[in-house]
Amino acid sequence: MKKNNIVEIVILGVLGALVVITLLIPQLLRDRENGSLLSVSVLFRDTDSSNWIITRQGMEQAADELGAELRFLNLTVQNDSREQEELLRRESEGGADALVAVPVDPESLYMALTRLSTSCPMVTLECAMEGGAGAVAPDNRAVGQELARALLEDWSGGQVVLLDNSAACPEVESRLEAAQEVLSQAGISCVRLAALPEAWADKKWVMTFEPGATRQAADQKEDGYSFALYGVGSSTAITTSLEQGSIAAVAAWSDYAAGYLAVEQAVRAVRQRPQDLEPLTFSIVRGEDIYAPENQKLLFPVTS
Amino acid sequence: MNFFRSLAAQWGERYRKMSIQMVLSLSFTTVAAAGILLMGISLIWRFSAANEQLVAENSQRMLAQANRNLDSYLRRMMRIADTVYYRVIKNTDLAEGSYTDAMGLLYEENRDDLVSLAVFDSEGNLVSAVPLASLKAKADPAGSEWFLAARKNMENLHFSSPHVQNIFDDPDSPYRWVVSLSHHVELTREGVTEGGVLLVDMSFSGIEQVCRDVTLAKGGYLYLIDGSGELIYHPRQQLIYAGLLEENNKVAAGYRDGSHAEKFQGQSRQVTVKTVGYTGWKLVGVAPADSWLASSSQLFLFGLALLLFSIFLMAFLNFLISARISDPIRRLERSVKELERGLEIEVAEGGCYEVQQLGHAIRSMVSTMHHLMDDIIQQEGQKRRSELEVLQSQINPHFLYNTLDSVIWMTESGQQREAVRMVTSLARFFRISLSKGKNMIPLVDELEHARHYMNIQQIRYKNKFTTRIETQEGVEDLYTLKLVVQPILENAIYHGMAGAEDDGEISVIAFREEDDLVIDVADNGMGMPPEVADSLLDEDRPEVHTAGSGTGVRNVHQRIRLTFGERYGLTIRSEPDEGTLVRIRLPALTREGAARCHQGEVL
Amino acid sequence: MRPKTKSCFSQLHLNVLAAILAMLLLSACGGSGSQSDSLRIGVVLYAQDDTFISSMSQNLEQLVQEEESRIGQKITLFISDSRHNQTTQMDQVDRFLARGCDILCVNIVDRTAAAVIVDKAEAEGVPLIFFNRQPVDEDIRRWNQTYYVGASAQESGALEGQLVVDAWTSDQEHWDRSGDGVLQYVMLEGEPGHQDSLLRTEYTIQTITDGGIEVERLARDTANWNRAQAAARISHWLEEFGAQIEVVLCNNDDMALGAIDALSETDRPQEDWPLIVGIDATAPALEAVAAGQLYGTVFNDSRGQAQAMLDLALALYNGEDPAETVALEDGHYIWLPYRSITREDLTRLPEQ
The missing domain is CATH 3.30.565.10 (Histidine kinase-like ATPase, C-terminal domain)
Structure with missing residues (x-):
């Protein structure tokens, strides 16, 4: 008698529990879908994000698809590492689930990250950061090497100026060193300068390793300097200069892809295990090739 | 093997020893559950089959709709080209006037869909363009694909693959992706006709709007390719261009109109293709095959919950009924047992008619027995x-x-x-x-x-x-x-x-x-x-x-x-x-x- | 008697179970919502490639960041670009409303479509702030939670006209190249239908004529706020009218810069250029003012407008009466002043 009742109650209980579970699962799923839009904060290192418009579009696309909300944060002073760390602290305290950063100084940013009371995965753009949840960047050494090889093809004698603004952009260092190695091996003398010099005796070749510097150099060239410029970047301004011949060749990769991958990685770091990221593929684009179909797709975002 | 046999024997033994209530309720419940499950499964099966068909039909309908819209859009573009050609170019002698005003009017009228309208002579020199713009220094219209295509097939309108418009100078406006419609035209200059090319650059937004408004089954989308499989519109075009995503467009270019099942990147999906008239473009509707279960997993779970709930109710009722049947029998059994032990006891009577009769019979039997024993x-x-x-x-x-x-x-x-x-x-x-x-x-x-x-x-x-x-x-x-x-x-x-x-x-x-x-x-x-x-x-x-x-x-x-x-x-x-x-x-x-x-x- | 009570007990159990299940079945049909403590502002821009709009969105971002650290209120800004397309904009508005934005700021593409957006916002109870592109008054008054933040187009037109009047009266010999005392001008207008292009055109001319100057319009056309179109237009007119053009009136700075582009391509020396005025005081325009190419522009205070929008949004979010924190006119409008800027004023403009 007693046993029968227990069996019955167990069976009914199990059935009831199954009903409840099947009813609750959609509820839980819905809660997860709606309730938890991940909040991802994006820390730039510029005072405005006009250099990062395409990157932002990629990020927004990823956020849209993966259920995240983005907060874009700029610095009040360009490349202010302290301010970036302060922003990092504020965002993590403000409840950011993940961070995407273009680090001013990866090491000190990492130190700031470790000082946080809460753990917050951080994906970096442009350069790798130790302890980060991943870096979305091309292989910086390969960028330097390929760009130097592009220069080698055109080289007709003279010294090469390597514009070194690595103080502002940490990824420049490895690109520059790689380029320097390639050039030295080819027996070309090169000089590192922080800014373009006033005197232009025999310096007909200039290499820049960062979009901002590339654009600046291109502008200077338009102002009357004459030199062949090899740079980095894919913004509209740079492609315009490339088309007009102010820039001989650029190493370009898709900012859109970078933004997308960064947010995707950040979301993945929160929701699942972060995957190891492949370095972004980049290509060397010369001025005359910019309208090749593949380069069109790379350089020009589809905005209707 | 032996283990199973012994297990079966054990269960058989257990079954034989089971109380009537257990047997009743368990067998009822099992049968009911099996029935309901069978019904549910057949319903799901039927539903998913019907749904698959519905998805296909829906895709085809939506695609047909999109095709109509796209067709009318393209026709409008062609009409613009025709209007420019027959109303403006043919009627104007370049020596006396320019096309600019009339073309400007047409351009303003269709500003949302057009990027530019331009006429070139046979050498590729710009004759006229709206909005007013000058050629880039390095621009080479005569070498462009659309120019050559128009020169090659003079009688036809030619639609190009998407490309970046690279001939007009625009200091701040970004490089825009366009689809170029080109047509060979006859220009008149001082009464003499010469060959030329009319270029209508269509903005993506017009095509995008036509395609984006199409809502396919959840998780499904629509893309547009030209005859060679080159993407014209895709909802995630930029991702594809950035190399983050792939689409089966090259294969889709080979499909005939209608629904196809394909497997792409490990995902099986239903692809519906519709060829757009004149251009050879293909509208491709994609509906993931698992979209039904995935999209209506809520519905599925709710159905499952209902199913389980009905099994639960059945079990509940079965237990009640079997308890009602077996309880009196059990009481009777206990009375008889106590009688056996020699206790004087009132035999329980109750329950269903048969059980009542049985109780009654036992009671009278007991009293007879008592008499006999005395x-x-x-x-x-x-x-x-x-x-x-x-x-x-x-x-x-x-x-x-x-x-x-x-x-x-x-x-x-x-x-x-x-x-x-x-x-x-x-x-x-x-x-x-x-x-x-x-x-x-x-x-x-x-x-x-x-x-x-x-x-x-x-x-x-x-x-x-x-x-x-x-x-x-x-x-x-x-x-x-x-x-x-x-x-x-x-x-x-x-x-x-x-x-x-x-x-x-x-x-x-x-x-x-x-x-x-x-x-x-x-x-x-x-x-x-x-x-x-x-x-x-x-x-x-x-x-x-x-x-x-x-x-x-x-x-x-x-x-x-x-x-x-x-x-x-x-x-x-x-x-x-x-x-x-x-x-x-x-x-x-x-x-x-x-x-x-x-x-x-x-x- | 014991078995009887036992089975009663089990039936009670079953009943309770059944009741719980029934309740769950019913409750499963209901939904649940989520709330966060951050102020969420959705901003829909008509086109990010418009210089003024993009500077405004950047100002807004910057101000939000500053405001956040100042008052400690978390503010999340969602900005989307409608890319000149009203249909896209409607989708974006829908998405922001669905996402649970607390305040919606709309830089409407087609100002005749405002009623639909007002209705959508009203249905969701989300306060609506239009900016830069002004819907008609009837639409603004459709709902009392609708606001407009912008600068008065009339004022900008009047200031632009005043710039011309000042220049003309101060140095008539220089500007009146034909020497006939009549001001020959060409007018580059913005996008057709935009209230700014209509009103700026209207009031610029009106102010000039009110200033007692006789004018003659050589040509007018729309260049859609666009620099390249303006350049093409002007070079066309330069061919047509040559030195006849004494003043180039532009509805905004981008078009004024286009005019300068066109003039730079001619071999005319800069001192022979016609008087060019623009509106908005964008960064490149101010450079042009500094270089003396552009005579003057009217400062359209994008930062001020952004600040006003943010103040209004915060007041609405905190449930305060917006009239107390911002200067509200007619209960719906916040007008920010324009300022005219010439080369002499440049040193005094702190923001740029």
């Missing part, structure tokens, strides 16, 4: 009593015959006094024997009876032996079954004394041993071997009707045990040439006890 008990008692009576009566004729024989003999030999004594004793003997039909008599009477008997026998055996009858203190008031001592004495005389010398002695001693009354009858006669003594009381011993075969002794033994139980009766100790001691053990009954016992016996 009858049997009564009959048994009667039988016993009559048996006893027979046993008692067995004593008398033999003895009476001998005694009367002796009296006759004494009278004849003139021993008047002895004869009188003998007859007196006989009279006393019989009076006590009768005792008004009572079975239980005072011990005193019983011993008196024995004494009279011995008197008679002493006379008969000419005082060959002496008799001693003693009673201890405290036994005088006790009662005993009547006629228990006399057969022992008879036995002692026949077996112990008959062949003995003159100095035979028989003693009867009554004493109390705790709650028992013990009467020892001892003689110093021949005695017997212990085996014989033991067999004397054996009920199963074949009846041997010889004189003094001990029938009397055994009768006494049986009577005592029948009356008082197994504890009581006779014990015989004997040694050859030593004598015999017969001990009669009886309960020590007072007057009341004797009366009760008498009553009980009658019952």
